[in-house]
Amino acid sequence: MKLAYYPGCSLKGTAREYDLSTRLVARHLGLELVEIPDWNCCGATAAHSTSHFLAVALPARVLALAEDMGLDILSPCAACYQRLRAAQEELKRDPELKRQVEGALGRTFEGRVRVFSLLEALAQLGEEALAAQVVRPLKGMQVACYYGCLLVRPPLTSCDDPEQPQLMEKILAPTKVDTLDWGGKNECCGASLIFGAREVALNLIKNILHAAAQVRAHALVTACPLCHANLDLRQKEVNRFFGTNFAIPVFYLSQLLGIAMGLNPRDLGLGSHFVDPQRALRMVGS
Amino acid sequence: MRGLTEALRELAYRLLREGEVELFLGYSWGTLPLVVRPCFATRPEQVEAFIFNPLCLPNLVKYLLRFEGRRVAVVVKKCELPSFRQLLADRNLERKKIRLVVAPCGGLLDPAKLQKEFSGQPLEFIADRGKEYVVRVGEEEKVLAKQLYLYPRCFSCPQKDEDLEPEDIRLEFSTSLPSLEVDPYAGVSYLEERPAEERREFWDRVFKRCIRCYACREVCPACSCHECCFDPPLPGWQRTVDWMSKAHWLPEIYQYHLTRALHVAGRCGECGECERVCPVKIPLMLLVKKLAKEIQSLPGVEPGILASYSPDDPEPH
Amino acid sequence: MPRVGVFVCWCGSNIGGVLDCPALARAAATFPGVVYATDYQYMCSDPGQKLIAEAIKEHRLDRVVVAACSPRLHEDTFREVLARAGLNPYLLEMTNLREHCSWVHAGEKELAQAKALSLIRRAVAKALRLTPLHPGRVKITRRCLVIGGGIAGIQAALDVADAGIEVVLVEREPSLGGKMVLLDKTFPTLDCSACISTPKMAAVAKHPLIRLYTYAEVEKVEGSLGNYRVTIRQKARYVDHTKCTGCGTCWEKCPVKVPDELNFRLSTRPAIYLPFPQAVPSKPVIDARHCRQLTKGKCGVCQKVCPAGAIDYTQQDSLHEEEVGAIIVATGFDLFPWEKAYGEYGYGRYPDVITGLAFERLVNASGPTGGRIVRPSDGREPRTVVFVHCVGSRDELKGREYCSRICCMYTAKHAHQVKERLPEAKVYVFYIDIRTFGKGYEEFYRRVQDEGVIYLRGRVSKIYQEGDKLIVKGADTLLGEPVTIAADLVVLATGVVPARGAEELARTLGISTDKDGFFQEAHPKLRPVETHTAGIFLAGACQGPKDIPDTVSQASAAAAKAVGLLLREEIEVSPLVAWVNQALCTGCLHCQVVCPYQAIEVVTEGGRRRARVKEELCQGCGSCTVACRPGAMELKGFSNEQILAEVEALCR
Amino acid sequence: MSVKEWEPKIVAFLCHWCSYAAADLAGVSRFSYPPNVRIIRVPCSSRVNPQFVLRAFAEGADGVLVAGCHLGDCHYVKGNYYARRRLWVLQRLLEFVGMEPARFQVHWISGAEGAKFAETIKEMVDKVRILGPNRLFQEVKDICVG
Amino acid sequence: MNENFWSEVNRAAGQKITHCYQCGKCTAGCPVAFAMDYKPHQILRLLQLGRGEELLSSRALWVCSSCQTCTTRCPCHIDLARLIDTLRFFSRQAFPQVTRHGMPLFNEVFLRSVKRYGRVYELGLTLQFNLKERKVWRDLDLGHFMLSRRKLRLLPEPVENRKEVAQIFSAEKEEPR
Numbered sequence A: 001m002k003l004a005y006y007p008g009c010s011l012k013g014t015a016r017e018y019d020l021s022t023r024l025v026a027r028h029l030g031l032e033l034v035e036i037p038d039w040n041c042c043g044a045t046a047a048h049s050t051s052h053f054l055a056v057a058l059p060a061r062v063l064a065l066a067e068d069m070g071l072d073i074l075s076p077c078a079a080c081y082q083r084l085r086a087a088q089e090e091l092k093r094d095p096e097l098k099r100q101v102e103g104a105l106g107r108t109f110e111g112r113v114r115v116f117s118l119l120e121a122l123a124q125l126g127e128e129a130l131a132a133q134v135v136r137p138l139k140g141m142q143v144a145c146y147y148g149c150l151l152v153r154p155p156l157t158s159c160d161d162p163e164q165p166q167l168m169e170k171i172l173a174p175t176k177v178d179t180l181d182w183g184g185k186n187e188c189c190g191a192s193l194i195f196g197a198r199e200v201a202l203n204l205i206k207n208i209l210h211a212a213a214q215v216r217a218h219a220l221v222t223a224c225p226l227c228h229a230n231l232d233l234r235q236k237e238v239n240r241f242f243g244t245n246f247a248i249p250v251f252y253l254s255q256l257l258g259i260a261m262g263l264n265p266r267d268l269g270l271g272s273h274f275v276d277p278q279r280a281l282r283m284v285g286s
Numbered sequence B: 001m002r003g004l005t006e007a008l009r010e011l012a013y014r015l016l017r018e019g020e021v022e023l024f025l026g027y028s029w030g031t032l033p034l035v036v037r038p039c040f041a042t043r044p045e046q047v048e049a050f051i052f053n054p055l056c057l058p059n060l061v062k063y064l065l066r067f068e069g070r071r072v073a074v075v076v077k078k079c080e081l082p083s084f085r086q087l088l089a090d091r092n093l094e095r096k097k098i099r100l101v102v103a104p105c106g107g108l109l110d111p112a113k114l115q116k117e118f119s120g121q122p123l124e125f126i127a128d129r130g131k132e133y134v135v136r137v138g139e140e141e142k143v144l145a146k147q148l149y150l151y152p153r154c155f156s157c158p159q160k161d162e163d164l165e166p167e168d169i170r171l172e173f174s175t176s177l178p179s180l181e182v183d184p185y186a187g188v189s190y191l192e193e194r195p196a197e198e199r200r201e202f203w204d205r206v207f208k209r210c211i212r213c214y215a216c217r218e219v220c221p222a223c224s225c226h227e228c229c230f231d232p233p234l235p236g237w238q239r240t241v242d243w244m245s246k247a248h249w250l251p252e253i254y255q256y257h258l259t260r261a262l263h264v265a266g267r268c269g270e271c272g273e274c275e276r277v278c279p280v281k282i283p284l285m286l287l288v289k290k291l292a293k294e295i296q297s298l299p300g301v302e303p304g305i306l307a308s309y310s311p312d313d314p315e316p317h
Numbered sequence C: 001m002p003r004v005g006v007f008v009c010w011c012g013s014n015i016g017g018v019l020d021c022p023a024l025a026r027a028a029a030t031f032p033g034v035v036y037a038t039d040y041q042y043m044c045s046d047p048g049q050k051l052i053a054e055a056i057k058e059h060r061l062d063r064v065v066v067a068a069c070s071p072r073l074h075e076d077t078f079r080e081v082l083a084r085a086g087l088n089p090y091l092l093e094m095t096n097l098r099e100h101c102s103w104v105h106a107g108e109k110e111l112a113q114a115k116a117l118s119l120i121r122r123a124v125a126k127a128l129r130l131t132p133l134h135p136g137r138v139k140i141t142r143r144c145l146v147i148g149g150g151i152a153g154i155q156a157a158l159d160v161a162d163a164g165i166e167v168v169l170v171e172r173e174p175s176l177g178g179k180m181v182l183l184d185k186t187f188p189t190l191d192c193s194a195c196i197s198t199p200k201m202a203a204v205a206k207h208p209l210i211r212l213y214t215y216a217e218v219e220k221v222e223g224s225l226g227n228y229r230v231t232i233r234q235k236a237r238y239v240d241h242t243k244c245t246g247c248g249t250c251w252e253k254c255p256v257k258v259p260d261e262l263n264f265r266l267s268t269r270p271a272i273y274l275p276f277p278q279a280v281p282s283k284p285v286i287d288a289r290h291c292r293q294l295t296k297g298k299c300g301v302c303q304k305v306c307p308a309g310a311i312d313y314t315q316q317d318s319l320h321e322e323e324v325g326a327i328i329v330a331t332g333f334d335l336f337p338w339e340k341a342y343g344e345y346g347y348g349r350y351p352d353v354i355t356g357l358a359f360e361r362l363v364n365a366s367g368p369t370g371g372r373i374v375r376p377s378d379g380r381e382p383r384t385v386v387f388v389h390c391v392g393s394r395d396e397l398k399g400r401e402y403c404s405r406i407c408c409m410y411t412a413k414h415a416h417q418v419k420e421r422l423p424e425a426k427v428y429v430f431y432i433d434i435r436t437f438g439k440g441y442e443e444f445y446r447r448v449q450d451e452g453v454i455y456l457r458g459r460v461s462k463i464y465q466e467g468d469k470l471i472v473k474g475a476d477t478l479l480g481e482p483v484t485i486a487a488d489l490v491v492l493a494t495g496v497v498p499a500r501g502a503e504e505l506a507r508t509l510g511i512s513t514d515k516d517g518f519f520q521e522a523h524p525k526l527r528p529v530e531t532h533t534a535g536i537f538l539a540g541a542c543q544g545p546k547d548i549p550d551t552v553s554q555a556s557a558a559a560a561k562a563v564g565l566l567l568r569e570e571i572e573v574s575p576l577v578a579w580v581n582q583a584l585c586t587g588c589l590h591c592q593v594v595c596p597y598q599a600i601e602v603v604t605e606g607g608r609r610r611a612r613v614k615e616e617l618c619q620g621c622g623s624c625t626v627a628c629r630p631g632a633m634e635l636k637g638f639s640n641e642q643i644l645a646e647v648e649a650l651c652r
Numbered sequence D: 001m002s003v004k005e006w007e008p009k010i011v012a013f014l015c016h017w018c019s020y021a022a023a024d025l026a027g028v029s030r031f032s033y034p035p036n037v038r039i040i041r042v043p044c045s046s047r048v049n050p051q052f053v054l055r056a057f058a059e060g061a062d063g064v065l066v067a068g069c070h071l072g073d074c075h076y077v078k079g080n081y082y083a084r085r086r087l088w089v090l091q092r093l094l095e096f097v098g099m100e101p102a103r104f105q106v107h108w109i110s111g112a113e114g115a116k117f118a119e120t121i122k123e124m125v126d127k128v129r130i131l132g133p134n135r136l137f138q139e140v141k142d143i144c145v146g
Numbered sequence E: 001m002n003e004n005f006w007s008e009v010n011r012a013a014g015q016k017i018t019h020c021y022q023c024g025k026c027t028a029g030c031p032v033a034f035a036m037d038y039k040p041h042q043i044l045r046l047l048q049l050g051r052g053e054e055l056l057s058s059r060a061l062w063v064c065s066s067c068q069t070c071t072t073r074c075p076c077h078i079d080l081a082r083l084i085d086t087l088r089f090f091s092r093q094a095f096p097q098v099t100r101h102g103m104p105l106f107n108e109v110f111l112r113s114v115k116r117y118g119r120v121y122e123l124g125l126t127l128q129f130n131l132k133e134r135k136v137w138r139d140l141d142l143g144h145f146m147l148s149r150r151k152l153r154l155l156p157e158p159v160e161n162r163k164e165v166a167q168i169f170s171a172e173k174e175e176p177r
Helices: A016-029 A044-048 A052-069 A078-093 A095-105 A118-125 A127-133 A168-173 A200-213 A223-234 A236-244 A255-259 B002-017 B042-049 B063-066 B076-092 B111-117 B152-156 B186-193 B196-208 B215-218 B250-264 B275-277 B282-296 C022-030 C044-060 C073-086 C100-103 C107-129 C151-162 C191-207 C248-251 C292-296 C301-304 C354-365 C406-421 C441-450 C502-509 C548-566 C590-594 C624-625 C642-650 D020-028 D050-057 D078-095 D112-132 D138-143 E007-014 E025-029 E042-050 E052-056 E067-075 E078-093 E096-100 E103-117 E122-132 E140-148 E162-171
Strands: A002-005 A033-036 A142-146 A219-222 A251-252 B023-030 B038-040 B072-078 B098-102 B123-128 B132-137 B140-145 C006-007 C034-040 C064-067 C092-096 C136-137 C143-147 C166-170 C210-213 C216-224 C228-233 C320-325 C326-329 C333-335 C353-355 C384-391 C425-430 C455-456 C460-464 C469-476 C481-487 C489-494 C496-497 C536-538 C568-575 C578-580 C601-603 C608-613 C631-634 D010-015 D035-041 D063-067 D104-110
Touching: A002 A052, A002 B002, A016 A118, A016 A251, A016 A255, A016 C073, A044 A052, A044 A078, A044 A168, A044 E103, A052 A078, A052 A168, A052 C292, A052 E162, A078 A095, A078 A223, A078 C191, A095 E162, A118 A127, A118 A168, A118 A255, A118 B132, A118 C354, A127 A168, A127 C455, A127 C601, A168 A255, A168 B072, A168 C333, A200 A223, A219 A223, A219 A255, A223 A236, A223 B063, A223 E140, A223 E162, B002 B023, B002 B042, B002 B072, B002 B098, B023 B063, B023 B282, B038 B042, B063 B072, B063 B076, B072 B076, B072 C489, B076 B152, B123 C248, B132 C191, B140 C406, B186 B282, B186 D078, B215 B275, B215 E052, B250 B282, B250 D050, B275 B282, B282 D078, C006 C022, C022 C034, C022 C064, C022 C228, C034 C044, C044 C064, C044 C073, C044 C210, C064 C100, C064 C107, C064 C143, C064 C425, C073 C092, C073 C384, C073 C455, C092 C107, C092 C568, C100 C107, C107 C642, C107 D035, C136 E007, C143 C151, C143 C548, C143 E096, C151 C191, C151 C210, C151 C548, C166 C216, C216 D010, C228 C292, C228 C326, C248 C301, C248 C624, C326 C502, C326 C548, C326 C578, C326 E007, C353 C354, C353 E162, C354 C406, C354 C489, C384 C406, C384 C469, C384 C481, C384 C548, C406 C441, C455 C469, C460 D104, C469 C489, C481 D010, C481 E025, C481 E078, C496 D050, C578 C608, C590 C601, C590 C624, C624 C631, C624 D078, C642 D010, C642 D035, D010 D112, D020 D035, D035 D112, D050 D063, D063 D078, D063 D112, D078 D104, E007 E078, E025 E067, E042 E052, E042 E078, E052 E078, E067 E078
Parallel strands: A002 A033, A142 A219, A219 A251, B023 B072, B072 B098, C006 C034, C006 C064, C064 C092, C143 C166, C143 C326, C166 C210, C326 C536, C353 C489, C384 C425, C384 C489, C425 C455, D010 D035, D010 D063, D063 D104
Antiparallel strands: B023 B038, B123 B132, B132 B140, C136 C568, C216 C228, C228 C320, C333 C496, C460 C469, C469 C481, C578 C631, C601 C608
16 A cells, blocks of 8 residues: 655654654555655644634645645644644535635645545554564553544544544554553643643643553553653653652554564664653563 | 338337237328328238338327227337336336337437428438438438437437336347537526516417417326316216316416426426427427426425425425 | 305404495395395304304205304304204305404405405305215224333223223233333332332233233234224244243243343343243243254253243244224333443443443342442442433434433432432432422422432533543533542433334334434324324323323323224214315326325226225325326315315405 | 506415414404405415416416415424425416516415414515516406407 | 624634533533633633623633544534634734733744744744743753754754745635634
8 A cells, every 4th residue: 555644744853753663664564655745734733723724724735735646645643634634624615715725725626635544544454464563462561542632533533433442452452462441542631732831731641641550551652743742751740740750651653563563663763752661661571 | 210110110010920019009101291100000911101210209108098908019219218107107007018119219300490491392301320311302312410400309318218128129220319418408598587578478479379279288198197187077067177268368378388387397208299299389398398497406306296395395485 | 056145244343343244245145146145243142143044944045154253263153053954064164254354454444345245255156166065984993002011001001991992002022011110219209110010010911901912013004093903923932821830940940141131231131031020921931042942952941841831942923913993102212322322431331330220220129239239340339429411312412402301300319319228428410401390300309409419510521430430520510610520330311212113113103203203293282192193192202201100191191082082983084085086086196195194095996096085084184186187186175166266256 | 447446466375274373363463464365265285286376367366375384383294395395386487487476475374473474465465566467367368358 | 892703703613602501511521621711611601692802811712722522522513622713813813912922822933933934843933932931941951852862853844835835824814714
């Protein structure tokens, strides 16, 4: 399968390891990724909080670029994924807006490309194909799959059941890692509130870490760069702020899968995590 | 066309001789030039009269009512199948007694157009050559471009023959109708755009011609009632309803034609026979097409607009 | 030529003050067919009625026009006058000079006078074409079918049978009782549900006039008002109930254990089973899906142990035909399938999140725990119990738009029961609005609050498991705060939906359902237990969510309606019905398509198909008359000829 | 009848259960309206055959009104839905042959809407008065009758 | 405040605000309700009453993390997250000063970065935001860590076709949608 790859801004910076691991895992699974040439930012929350037009027009350009390539899109970043899907729906729903957007872009928009999250792309490969690649089962390690908001909400753009998502669990099943049932999987991490309303965001991060600790999770697994940044990079700050003592490593889904596939941890970017992931990996076989 | 006529005769001969049908309904030449008339055969030796060519205008399906209950084969053109299906449903005819013979029609030739063009000269039809007709005008054979001489109904030719029974027969013959992009509602739209006053004058003018001969009703396959509501069937002492008198005045002419349009609305197969047989050339298809155009916006009009509705129907004002 | 008499009423000054009534009478006398015309102060008064009756005799009138007030008011009055004077009552035509003329045109007397005359002309024109009409008569089969053996069906069956009318009661499940027999107590009086319902079940079983079919379904219904032919499918029980004594040996020895659906899988039952101890009939059935003998062909334990030799593995479904004159539908409700809709409450994955009906079983002395309130997961007594209102109700997104009506009160009852059994427990109820409209309901709700149950106004957004606690995230909108409660047990006040199969039954019976799938009553206010199909009545929650008192009253109402119908030898049906002029009918059956009452049947004579009107079903709307192109379909009392004559008269 | 004296003549077909009751209520409430309307009572708006309407115009009516229960409130469940479709088509046809739309109107008036009934009649009479006598269908009649 | 505020917001977001029956499920599920001055259901209540002034100056609008939980669970089909976006627009119109700090400031700086480079220049964005908030030293430790792990790029990596991105921004109308 060949997909147009839309890394988005985060994966070029803060979430560099997500980019690395996704490309690596994809290659080993026979997923051919072609980066969309000259892609632009989806606008994220900043755009839809500011202007509905921007919130649709920015992703529309990406959709149009992919249309030119004739490929469906893989968007590993949850925020980008949601913005692309939302823009698709809006363009379908509102012909007047579509006309304006097309005018501004100087491109037409047929709406025939599909947008996949990493979850969908991996799940489509099927359990067998994934199992065939697993060389290092992760039995003994307990993880809490964390979906966050934008992969599953709102229902219109959701890639899985909005309330009880299961795709990550399904994808990880062949790795034999122990996926925990927990209540925090679709709670919000605060996203960019960490910039504008820091205490509020820290509170949300703490709640999620708390919920994961409650079920004795050795690690969290996520498929969103923003969630990762908040949960990993800010963990120390949470501990400082609330006097807690969390030390829960946070993996990208692609990283954990890559490890089970026997790929080199350094190539998967495990070295750039704030909370040492080795703590969790040591539980394998325990 | 000769080949097709031959094939038709052979078929009719076989069906009648082997007793598969009691009656074969087809066409033969009429007494006037270019005029084809219906022809019925009950014995194999009668089949020599049958012909088929682009002048076979009449829609024969309504004759099935006359022979209800008998085993009949009838020659139909694709455009007549909707009217056949309607008749079948309305009158609950026994389908298994009817064998359709679907003639491969490449578009009918409008005699009126010919006569207008070559008035006064003897005319004879020679052949259908796919994109053109060959007609003898006086001594000379002329090749005429089809789309210029096509019978009006052929511009909206359905070009398909679905829902046939296995016993039905498709006559094979290669012919073709040039693809035509014509707005079937052009006439309707034109009139719609005129001011109301002008529309009224138009209809006054054409309806004043009406002599109430009821030929339009007699020929219509969608007018299949045993007795029409305009023909009180019972003797005077038993009579119950006078929908209208027999007086010849405009209000009742309006009433007659508008009622007929409503009765066939959603059921009419648009075979155009009403207009063809009208001796005073009232453009009756305009009324039918107008309603067909309006009905297009209505969801589900089975079995006719008087007996159907949808919650999404438009509001009258 | 008919002889028409015209009677113009002054209605005191109501008409007489605006219109010149003597002049109207004089003018009317000149209309063709009119042999007598007069005016009087009050036509509807005794002397007025006498005046008409005498004129009929004196002038040998055979058509009567009364120009007075609205026929909606006095048509019946004057029809009786005709009948008393020996005329067919349907030879009357009224015209409305008061409501439609004098009262609304008082300011334009001249024009009003002209209009009045025109109205009388119309009435005379129609009167000339009136024909005598005779109400049709239909003989009645004096038996009643009741579908559904819950409390509604039981009540209706007993009421009808007590009136001396034979009843056929069909219940789909192996036992009578429906939902009510599963309940522990009933609000607000807290009397034991089984104690008040099981005697009624027993009464049904031993009533000589009730023929009981359990484990059976209505398969086909033919015929019409007064004469229905019903086909009932008796499902195979694999137990011969004529031999079985209900000794119980079989279900004690059966080696199979399956989750008990009646107890919401809180316990198990064998494959040959009695649904509950007080079941009626008190004889078992074999659950064919789980029986080893029937699924795998080996076991046969019950057959071996049965002392009566009642087990018959070869039994098949059987069909039974019953003739009845009326049908009462009492198919009740089911719970909204919340497990399919509410992911935020866990899609049913958390064992300690249960429905209200499951709570009833839990708290019921004859239930799986013997009445101890414990958590299904670990059998511990809960210390914090949260109740959540409106699950599946008042929720356009995931459930139904309507209010299920019973949940506020049964939740209050549950909250009370928790407080009663576990006084130390904390009880929270999340609600949107509290609706306590019944007798004693508000008082009960207040009492529960006084007992320490905490009501929080807000919907619950999410429930999830954390350790052995259920975290309930709700809100207190009165304080404007989110609220999080760590609960041991969560009870969802699950809404009410029509019983499964209701849609199908509606088709079988030819009755309609509303947008939510409940059976549609004929009129929401004035005909709440009737359907649009004459002779079919509704009882209980199949018509809409209802509590027990309402269900029982409606069941009795439906029974009264049915008895009222069935006690008659025959019934009179309005003569203002459609009829088919057979000479004109083409057999296109467009009339059948438009008829809302299935009142058109097909007759075939000499190979020709024609329509015929079943007069007992026709309600006289006349829609078919327009669908009929040849004009074969006519409506008595509003015939084409009559209406055309009216049009003509008015346009003159 | 000379032009000066001309008064619009409107025939109204009212369903027994709603619109006829509305006309009664208008009377009881003394909501006056112009006396140009003549009412024919029918059981249901679905009883109104388009041919009745044509006949009324042929007989010289200047306007025809059909009124029934509100959609969904039909006493006969769905009669007014049938009426709506039939009469909508009739309107299209009448307008196509040149009739002014205001001459043939369809309204849904419940038994509680006496005021709406009176208002409907007022408006309709006003409109038809402006349009003048109905000429459609009429020319030959005048010639024939003289 | 505009008298037609209610209908204007309603139109802009395409919502049926009157449909809300104040069940509070939005507030119950909102992860940041604890930090809001007006809780989500109260935002809707104020909208129903047309009390815009209180709303537009409310902190709640900028505390909302756009997590879509309210929208996902609303039993009345009200897209509250979208409504809040619309209110944010009106809020910036009514009180331009809100964009001087916090989330509105962040959004503005973010979009400025997108407008300029077509993509987000994370380092520049953070520095500029911290500068404007006058908290220059904030997250210095993190920044150091990230730079060392190459998680922050020192220089922006702009799109080539910047003209097209500029067109998008110039076509943007000052109009709530």
